[in-house]
Amino acid sequence: MNMVEAINDALRQEMRRDGRVVVLGEDVGKVGGVFRVTQGLWDEFGDERVIDTPLSESGIIGTAIGMALYGLVPVPEIQFADFIYPAYDQIVSELAKLRWRSGGEYTAKMVVRAPVGGGIRGGLYHSQSPEASFIHVAGLKVVCPSNPYDAKGLLLAAIRDPDPVLFFEPKRIYRAARGEVPEGDYTVPVGKAAVVRAGKDVTVLAWGAMLYEALAAADQAVKQGADCEVIDLRTLWPVDIETIVESVEKTGRVLVVHEAPRTCGLGAELITLVSERAFVHLQAPPARVCGLDTPFPYALEMEYLPLAHRILPAIIETATF
């Protein structure tokens, strides 16, 4: 199964299991979304549970909040994460704060799905990774799976989570990442990272599509004598701090890879967390290999992305510091 199929499977299973779950968004109905993630759901569940909306992201999230207040469990789709900004106010000012400002009396649990990241020649407005701008805001959980197994398990966990979850789907590997996915019900817990490559010299933190670049770089690095431990964060916030710190205490070195712009990205937070907690263990400056502090380019997107050839020298530098 690929990621698209795994996410589709999770949606279908949960919609069968829980009649409160509804999917809404632009073009999610009959055509099954731009990436076909919701394909077939409209046929099975009809247009009262798989709903094509007007072209307004603020309206999608705003009305989904109302649906959730009434007791439904909406799973809105934002067609590309780049289009989430018109809904930024509804997400950060309303969705994130509702439970808190109402003393826990009102909640609007939902999972906001959106494809993120570059690598499909989408240019400025079809390639961004906006996680940091949501993690900075209290009250949201943020998830980003890197493979079909996690995608299904995390989505099922997210839909059952009592808090609002942003579920970012790395579109570059929608079809490229394939793997075994159990047919039945299972969850991958929100908040748990996975050590996908054990190693002793450098801890590499990555997620989504860039995980594969980190792994590729790690494979090359080992030939140059640097044995990386690669951790797939899976949940970006609240992050699995224990797994991270445990690894860095062992390796004494840390490197973060992400597609989003470098400045004020999640990488800065991860490095700061590590510096605060494992300072005495650190044997080299923490390092970042990130997207650039420029808009996301079209013709030069492979220059922008933190691909293996950029990660490798940073690993070696960190390992040999």
Added chain:
Amino acid sequence: MNMVEAINDALRQEMRRDGRVVVLGEDVGKVGGVFRVTQGLWDEFGDERVIDTPLSESGIIGTAIGMALYGLVPVPEIQFADFIYPAYDQIVSELAKLRWRSGGEYTAKMVVRAPVGGGIRGGLYHSQSPEASFIHVAGLKVVCPSNPYDAKGLLLAAIRDPDPVLFFEPKRIYRAARGEVPEGDYTVPVGKAAVVRAGKDVTVLAWGAMLYEALAAADQAVKQGADCEVIDLRTLWPVDIETIVESVEKTGRVLVVHEAPRTCGLGAELITLVSERAFVHLQAPPARVCGLDTPFPYALEMEYLPLAHRILPAIIETATF
């Protein structure tokens, strides 16, 4: 002069000097804005240069972009920074990217003014400090003055800057921070920090209203043997990295204070920058004293803010590590 008067003075002078400058926003006209920052401008310049707009922040920034394209120099006001999110898309997707995406042919220079921060019992929606969510986005400059002299000089520099600038005004000290302000024209350069207290033991980075808390804590810390160097960033991005690194190379210790939530705030970026550049000089874990990762509270706002009594123990801990 206080901050309100200094900002008003800067606007008035620049509007006299440069006929292209227009002020627009909700209630900026006859009444001179909620905090009276634009008071008197409507009388002097009339309703074609000091313009009350409909209640739409996206419309304010969106039309200001058009005005700037035509050659005007808009200085839009967002009544509280908490209300900037409906305009987030126009700011991060359009304003920030216009020069880049048009190969430098089109630009929309403007200064977006907004009061930030807590301490006036404004609660969740009248107290926030959203700088990090804009610094993460390439193409914007972000400024936050802490005193009337800098406020006037930075605003004049910002209006003359070729790039879009977000000008965040710490409302808690709008009237409380007073000082000498030259009558005539002068600028405080965008991108330059100020060392406001020299010291040798710990570098403390702060800005806006929290600068005074940092200074108060530093005054107490020195009695406990910790001599702080306090730096007022003034420009939050692009930050004055030289001044910061030079100081940390000297002190070997760094602490950041800010009101915004801790996670993924500017503090994380500053600490990461320092860790990347001055790792061998660091003698203690870098520290943060920040707003909490909760929404901004009403009754308990003095618990939320990183006041001197919270900064002091962190300074001592850092100094004695």
Added chain:
Amino acid sequence: MQSTPPATASRDDGSVDPAQGREVSGELALALYEQMVVARLLDERVIALQRTGRVVQHSSALGEEAAIVGAAAALGDEDWVFTGAREVAAALWRGMPLVAYAHHVYGTTLDAACGRNAPDPPFWKAARVASVSPLVGTQIPHAVGVAWAARLRKRDVAVLVYFGDGATSSGDFHAGLNFAGVTRAPVIALCRNNGWAASTPASRQTGSGGFAAKAVAYGLRGVTVDGGDVLSVLRVVREARGRAAAGEGGTLVEAVTEPLREGEVSAPSERDPLERMRRHLEARGLWGAEYAGRLSAEVAADVDAALAEAAAAEVPGRDTLFDDVYAELPWHLREQRERLRAAAAGAGT
């Protein structure tokens, strides 16, 4: 430039036509009046507290009580209400106790919102009065979402959402009402047009002339009503509620109000909605000096007792900050709570 003259049952002297009003029972008419009297006095008291600095922020409804109470009174128990900042009386009408509102004003431990929000609007879950932020317009799509969900669930539940004329410029007004039109959600969007958004006159808010006219853009029904006339507002919103029940979709009601400036309250004008309703009751023989005296004494006692109780209550403790950010406290908030405790202990507080 209203498309249609506002619906009103008022006579030339401004009072509400008793003939018109007979569709409303004496009991209901008195209840509406009394709710407006409570709202008026509550506003006056809280404004006074604001002057002393004891209360930081309050959004009063002086002169706009009829639009607020009349609309709320048209709903059923199962219906939902989303207010703007000024529609406290709608929550009270639906059963929020006065003292609960007083605790909200003071942000005490007994505030439903745990003192987390600056005053106004309050919410009251038992009566389906939703939690609304002071951000102008954001509640409109929420209200539409509830109504839409109810329609999907085939329940006869309607949703009333209040907002001001300024809010019609917000993107969320557009998003909300557009979704309402497409989904035929049973929503009643009540625009209280008091002519101003802070210092900005309605003429700089829209080029449309009237606000009800905006309904056309969404395929909703639009109606303008004299917002100083509680019985007309009640009637118009009841009609809208009927359309909702019949599956005919949403209605945008523009209630034109004349807010009183704070100084005007002590000298009630002919146009004051309380005075207009008073004369209506008088004409129906429901109002007399004795009743008036008893009512104002009772209301003052109730309001003052509520405010006094809340004024004496405690503000929430430090630890409560961290609750309800998430359903469960995650590690980073646990740490921040510990650190805050330690700093407070160190500072001796």
Added chain:
Amino acid sequence: MQSTPPATASRDDGSVDPAQGREVSGELALALYEQMVVARLLDERVIALQRTGRVVQHSSALGEEAAIVGAAAALGDEDWVFTGAREVAAALWRGMPLVAYAHHVYGTTLDAACGRNAPDPPFWKAARVASVSPLVGTQIPHAVGVAWAARLRKRDVAVLVYFGDGATSSGDFHAGLNFAGVTRAPVIALCRNNGWAASTPASRQTGSGGFAAKAVAYGLRGVTVDGGDVLSVLRVVREARGRAAAGEGGTLVEAVTEPLREGEVSAPSERDPLERMRRHLEARGLWGAEYAGRLSAEVAADVDAALAEAAAAEVPGRDTLFDDVYAELPWHLREQRERLRAAAAGAGT
């Protein structure tokens, strides 16, 4: 449920009434037709390139050429144009060279945008065709801002902004047109209603029925026009341009179009706007087989030459990424540029 039937000069057979059209000179009529022919062929060629994977993304205008070209032709040189993704022909009409567009499609060093954007829309500063993002609706307030600024400066400059029916749901449609109504900005908002936003039909986009009806909400004039009839579009937009010049404010034009599916192009229908204009020219004696043959040969040669030239051009170098983020390169971008150079050198690229 259009409020008014669309303005059209078409006769029963779909062709444009020659009597109607005589207000348009033969020269202009031919120019309009030729621009539509160019647009059509360009679309066909780029769609073919997309099929091969050589071009990643393209927003075609098949069947909607008349609405696009007719509106653009109503403007003066000093006027501005903001397109949506499909209005490439408006930029070409105003003088953007074909080869410049071709460079945009391939994202070459000669692309005005330095290959930074995925294709469509292009911009062309010399002709006041603005830079627009593919985000639906965001350009509408920009257009209004330019128009408003021109009005403040007392210049007779109008602004044409194109968008689709889907865009009318965006918050920025509302914000932009609302500001236009209040400021009486000389803007012409051209909604190309092709019945669909991606897979979503107009009936799920709005409950309003027609899109021109939305003008009422802003105090703008609203008019519906047959978007397959280039001369009617020209006339209606000229009228709107006249109102703008006279200080009468903005107009929302709904141009109803019938987009062709890609397979339909080779078999032109009676409703095809090119065929309709062809028959108009024929009726006026402006069209003949010889002309047609020469025209299609010339257009094919021009289009193919432009695309071939751009296909052979280079993509921009790595360092160009960092230019134009700010007016001057700040320290962090200088560092990132160095690091990128080093990594590329290390990787041997």
